[in-house]
Amino acid sequence: MALGKDYAAQECSIARALEVVGERWTLLVVRDALYGVRRYNDFLVHLGIPRAVLASRLQTLTAEGILEKRRYQQSPPRDEYVVTDRGVALWPTLRALGLWGREHYGGAPLRIFRHAVCGTELGAYGECPACGTAVPLGDVEMLPGPGLDPDPADPVSRALLRPKRLLTPVETDSA
Amino acid sequence: MALGKDYAAQECSIARALEVVGERWTLLVVRDALYGVRRYNDFLVHLGIPRAVLASRLQTLTAEGILEKRRYQQSPPRDEYVVTDRGVALWPTLRALGLWGREHYGGAPLRIFRHAVCGTELGAYGECPACGTAVPLGDVEMLPGPGLDPDPADPVSRALLRPKRLLTPVETDSA
């Protein structure tokens, strides 16, 4: 949020967190980043976010150390935004939020998360019930659930239909 | 959010959840409700939120079934807003968000949560490490942490300095 005004007197870590990631679109940008989206244009088409807002969010997320802007080719100069550890640490929050949304508003699951090592579906906190351990995000495999549109319009959504590990860059077939 | 426009094409439970609780102030209202705040005025002074915004949030949260408006005295007619199960289900999200905020921006913990039955501090997901079980919110005892202002201005913050169980109504000493 940080809507010009901050949650001033709030002595609360929740409020502080919302200062950073509470604005509109911000958490969805982080979600996409965890899914492996890295490039401006991919965020743009996948989220349907106004360009100016996206630029602003990427900037503040970078400034907050949640994303890192790095050059991935010199000519033409192109940058990508990669999640940092601080961004990865938002995974439990996003997971909890997603579970709540599905539980109370969704129907069929839209995306399924599995422990890539053993194939078990993740527990509510991102742990593997079979292995009994926390699963590092790179070992989480995401695959489409039954509720997901099987033929989405934008190339990023289409790329995300293929099972893939979180954090690994998404590969659009546009090229 | 639901900023006039919704996260239209987002096929995602996270986006759906944010539609409901993603607007500014909303999650803080829910947090306060879990802490035991129930009355309009108490939300008002504790959050420092504009009156109109508070009224709007309470209305949508009620409409969404996250809070329940109920009359607690007939004359003068007074209503209180109590969290429903759906609201309680947001606890893991708020907990994760709070931990993230403290981890990355906070210093000393501001509030400590313990399993009232055994006195053990809660784990990251609201479970009791000692008992090995999920702790129902009513059995969570909240007490002020070292980082908390020991003499806050508003009566609600002052009431929340006393150890109390979550969900139980907060008792301001204003009366």
Place this chain on the structure above:
DNA sequence: CATCTTGGTTCAGTGACCGAACCGACGGTG
């Protein structure tokens, strides 16, 4: 040289948020 892609910036319009003022129902006090 014309055009396309990528990654933005600019701008006008709209809607959300802000703070302060006002309001109505009721209770208590003198």
Place this chain on the structure above:
DNA sequence: CACCGTCGGTTCGGTCACTGAACCAAGATG
């Protein structure tokens, strides 16, 4: 009964963020 205080709002003008569309620039591509 007049008056004041409390509680839970609504109203209103001003400001700021978000939106969508247009524009722009650097560099490849043909």
